[in-house]
Amino acid sequence: MRIGVYVCHCGGNISETVDVKAVAAAAEQRPGVVLARDYSHMCSDLGQKLILEDIKEHNLDRVVVAACSPHFQGATFMNVLETGSLSPYVFEMANIREQCAWPHFGEPETATLKSIELTNMAIAKAGLDESLNKKTMPIGKRVLVIGGGIAGIQASLDLADSGFEVHLVEKDPSIGGKMAQLSRTFPTEDCSACILSPKMADVPANPNIELLTYSEIESVEGYLGNFEVTVVRRSTYVDPDLCTACGLCEDACPVKVPSEFEVGLRDRKAIYVPFDFAVPYKYLIDESVCLRLTKGGEVCGLCQKACPKDAIDFSRKSEKIRFTVDTIVVATGYDIFDATEKKVYGYGEYKNVITALEMERMIVNGAAGTPIRPIKGRIGFIQCVGSRDEQVGNEYCSRVCCMYATKLSQLLKRSDPTREVYVFYTDLRAFGKGFEEYYKRAQTDGVKFVRGRVAELLEDPVTKSVTVKVEDTLSRQMIEAEFDLVILSVGLKPNAGTERIAEILKLTKSPDGFLQEAHPKFRPVDTLKEGIFLAGAVQGPKDIPDAVASASAAAARAVRLMNQGEFSLDPVLAYVHEDICDGCSLCVDSCLPGAISISSNVAQINETLCTGCGICIAACPLDAMDLHCYANDQLLAEVEAAISERRDGETRIIVFADDTTTYRLADNVGTGKLSYAPETRIIRVPSGTRATPALMLKALALGIDGVFVGESESKSSPYAGIGPALSRNIEQTRSILREHGIEPERVRAKEFVTIMLGGFVAQLNELTAFAENAGPVSEKKKKALKETLANGLPRAEAQVAQ
Amino acid sequence: MTKIMMITKEGEAFLARIQEISGEAITACDQCGTCSGSCPMASEMDITPSEMIRKTQMGQQDVLSTKAMWLCAACFACTVRCPRGIDLSKIAEALRQISLRQAVDHIDIAGIPAPERARLPQIALVGAMRKFTS
Structure with a gap:
């Protein structure tokens, strides 16, 4: 083993606090280290060349850089290793800037000691690094688009124009979706059908699109690169090749x-x-x-x-069609809120209470010269029907109703200025491009906006006119006025098709019932299922431009996976020691993405589905599971190195920090120069569940005084639904500690978001203070714990953990 | 004061009339309150300038019996600050015009004792019959 260690000054950021020469000197003493240098800027061109030359000259096979956070310059150094013909995964970073120099800037001695230990930990881990390479998997260019509304059409056309093979499946007999029904679009007042119909016509004209209308998805099996799709195409009883639509x-x-x-x-x-x-x-x-x-x-x-x-x-007869695709775009759209659920508005009972969608059709038919019925007199719009209303179970804002009511109201007012048009609103949200100007135009044209949510409607049994009861909350006066026509601005809700598709594809829903994106900010069109994307209102209420933008985004994200003909997988994947595994299948049940199966009594990992969270390792009672890049022996070596420089009476706390949130949170704490207990040693893990009960117990048996596990709060976690497994790990660890007479409070866990700086500091300080008060675990108890561990954790315990 | 606000054809016609005289789109007012906050006389008024606009928007003709429009000094502070570009002083003037055209006598000249009436200047009598102020 030939490890090269590089300690960075970071132009003073590190070297002003940390004695970098001392860190390099200490590193040089560690087994396997052939050279250790310090340099002003390791990430600079010259710093990178330094590593490259050493790889060549000294035949280095591992590199450790003690510098900033791996989230800051990690990728730079991994590229250097690749240039030097080494695997990018025989590289470790010791984060001595964010975790030493910055949080402990007033205490150079403490910061230096911590830097030495962090570097030792990185060296220990590097010594066990495997020479891995990014795995590549072949992938084709076939996409399934589910739903033929404007989002599905846009995604299909973008994908087909980029040279991909699209299967567009629509449950209705025609594509076009809800947009086809609208009169005009806000705020430009384009005729909806006129701008949509050319796009619709482009679909069958595109040789890369196979259009399946009147068809529903029956099942989808498989995973990214290999989704097997079964579609049922309903019979139309008319041969489309013969029909000339003569009528x-x-x-x-x-x-x-x-x-x-x-x-x-x-x-x-x-x-x-x-x-x-x-x-x-x-x-x-x-x-x-x-x-x-x-x-x-x-x-x-x-x-x-x-x-x-x-x-x-x-x-x-209806027919079943089967095909295989590589990625899937879900664009199943929305439904309008069923206004009969809002009983106080009498929809379905009162003759002159209609929905906005009905008004859209009345305007279109009227403009075409075939009015459905005359629209005259005083007209009122009621906003937020089925939105922002917990009485009907919908907490969310539907985002489009303010603007479509603004549109419909001024179309009505402008086509006949003698009409009096009122809009009763809760808040008027005109947030989009050109929306506020459009709203002002409606006001200027004489539409009267009244702030207040209508409490109830009453129908006159004789005249059928409708009395509106509402408070004008601006003048704090009650209004009871007669209207000839009341239009309910109904909100958007997830539709039945979305429910079905979510079940078939095993996609998660957010609390509002729409499908959940992988990350609300940075992965808004991805799902947590690799290779499945969301386009349009299936993810949440959207207006047309937003739906189209998200559809194009979904198409681009799908192209990103397929374009190279292969996609690379991070090698952070679970693997099985096949000689140990007895096929008990506890891991299969634990795996959230369903990546594990048992074949001939041995667990098999589907590397495309595996997310590398490490949850299965704790589930395995035989220690047959492990994880590349974060293997059991590597993490244990880090723990051992964390006490390599410990002086008598010093406390040591191990923090297993999940890479998504807690590790970055610690970076933020360092950047903010917030000080916290210097006795803490942070070990980076993909998720909190990677810290198995066995690992935590081994750390304590080795003389670590406390273990803290940081995990992402569920909303921001890339591993949905991991929370219960984390709690079970902590509980199991604590119960074994109790059995050995060791304080269970030495093991703690917390879910964070990356801005909880104060919370992070407080949690670590608290645990450190607790461990200091409690004193070290006695040798006798450590010995007993070691014996228990040597016998393996009882299988019964593991089953409880399930 | 009653808490019920009626929406009537007469009220809607009243709004249309004020819009016509002032030339301002009164319905464009967002009720943000900038005018009231800017008005040097607001603290002396019985209703604030934005309330005067709200009543007018909703066709509430009792706005004519409030004093705010008479206290408007036409300083234009509201007008230069209105985010919607509405000229409130024109609206106040329109309300005053409507009010004046109702030809309400605010004092009963016949009820003033003759000796005192003889001492009052002619211009004061005319002014007092037409306006609350000036």
Whole structure:
């Protein structure tokens, strides 16, 4: 083993507090170290060259840099190793800037001692580093897009235009989604159908898109690069290749039912085209109402007789279509809130209370010269129907209602200025580009905005006009006024299709019921399932530009994975000591992403699914599981090195800091020059659950006085649902400590977010103070604990931990 | 004062009339309160300038029996500061015009004893009949 150690001055940032020469001198004494140097700026060009030359000249096979946080310059040095033909994973960093020089800047001696030990820890770990390389997996260029609304269309077109093979699956007979139903779009007042229909037409015209309408996802199995999809394509009973959409069948059909597209305001026939710019523009038969298909035999059949192309075939069956894709974009959209749930507004009972979507259709039909009914008199809009209302279980704001009401109200006012139009709002949110200007225009055009949530509506049984009861909260006066028409600005909610897809793809939902993104700030279109992305309102209420932007983002994220023909996996992956594993399958149950299976009595890791959290290691009663880059022996070597320079009577606390949050939080604490107990030694782990009960107990048996585990608060954790496993680990460790008469409070855990600087400092100081008061664990108890560990933790305990 | 505010055709016509006379889009007011905060006379008024606008927006004709518009000194502090660019002094003037055209006599000249009436200057009598102030 030939380790090179480099201690950085960081231009004084480190060397003004830490005696860097002493750190290098101490490092040189450690086993395996062939040289140790200090240098002013290790990350500079010259510093990097220094390492490169040493690798060549001294045949280094491991490199340790004692400098800043690995989150700061780690990647730089890993690249240096690659340039020097070493694996980037035979590299360790000792974070002596954020963890020594900065938090302990007033105490050079303490900071130097801590730096020496941190460097020793890094050397110890490096000695056990494996020469790993990033794993690459082949990946194809096939994408499944679920949902053919504007988000699904945008994602499909972006992907297809980038040369990827798209399967677009839409449950309705036409693509277009909700946008197709709208009159105009805010704030530009573009005709919605006019701007959408060319995009819809682009879909079947694109040779890279296979469009499957009237189709639903039945199942999806597999993982990134290998999703096996089964789609059920419902029968339309019309041969699309023969149908010319002449319409003779529709004229002949005797069955009339409310049109879904016209939200029931108009009728359609049992054989129909969904709307006049539907894609595909082909007739289909609604089997739930068709006389022939419901009654059987030779009933009716008028359409078949009328069809000049003989395109209608009542025996056509639905079909199952199977294909494999590499990535998936979910764009299943939203539904509008069911206004009948808000009983005080009498929707469905009162003749003159309608939803905004109905008003959209009334405006479109009116503009086309076929009004559904006259719109006259005093009109009122009620905002936040089904949004920001815990009475109906929706806490969230639907984000679009303020602006669509602003749009509809001024379209109504402008087309007939004698109409009096009122908008009753709770807060008016005009946050987007051009929105405030558009809102002012509505006000200037004479739409009256009244701040107050309408308490109830009452219908006059004779005139059918509606009395609105509301407080004008600006003038603190009650209003009771008669309106000829009241429009409910209904909110957006997750739809039934999303529920189903979430179940099939095993995606998590946020508390509002929409699908959860991997990170609210930095991974807003990713899901926690690798290779599955979210586009549009399936992730949360969105207006059209936001839905389109998120769809393009989802497409770009999918391209990022597929474009190279292979994708690389971090080698931080679980592995199995096959000679030890007895196939008990406790690990299988513990694994959150479902990456482990048992085959011929040995656990197998699916490396594509494994997230490298380490949860399975604690679950294994035989110590057969381990994790690359954070192996059991490596972490234990770090623990041993953490007391390498300990002087008599000194306390040592090990902090297992999860890499996502706690480690970065410690960096933030250092950057903020906040001091905390210098007795703490931070060990970086992928997640808090990597600190197994066995590891924590071994640390205490070795003479560590306290163990602290830091984990990401669940919302910001990349490993969803890890909390319970962490608690179980802590509980199991504490119960074994109790059995040995050791204070269980020596082991603690806490969930953090990266800004909880004060909380972090307080937690570490508290534990250190507790350990100091309690004094060291007696030799006798340590010996007993060692014996227990040597026999292995009882399997029963491990099962309890499940 | 009643807590019920009626929305009536007459009230809506009243608003339209004030908008017509002032030439200002009164419905564009956001009720932010900048005008009241800027008005040097607000502390002396029975309702604040923004309240005067709110009543007008909602077609509440009792705004005509408030004193605020008469205390407006047309200093334009509200007008230069309004984030929506509304000229409040024009609205106050429109309200005064409507009020004046109602030709309400604020004093009963016949009820003033003759000797005193003889001592009052003609201009004071005319002014007092037309306005609360000046």
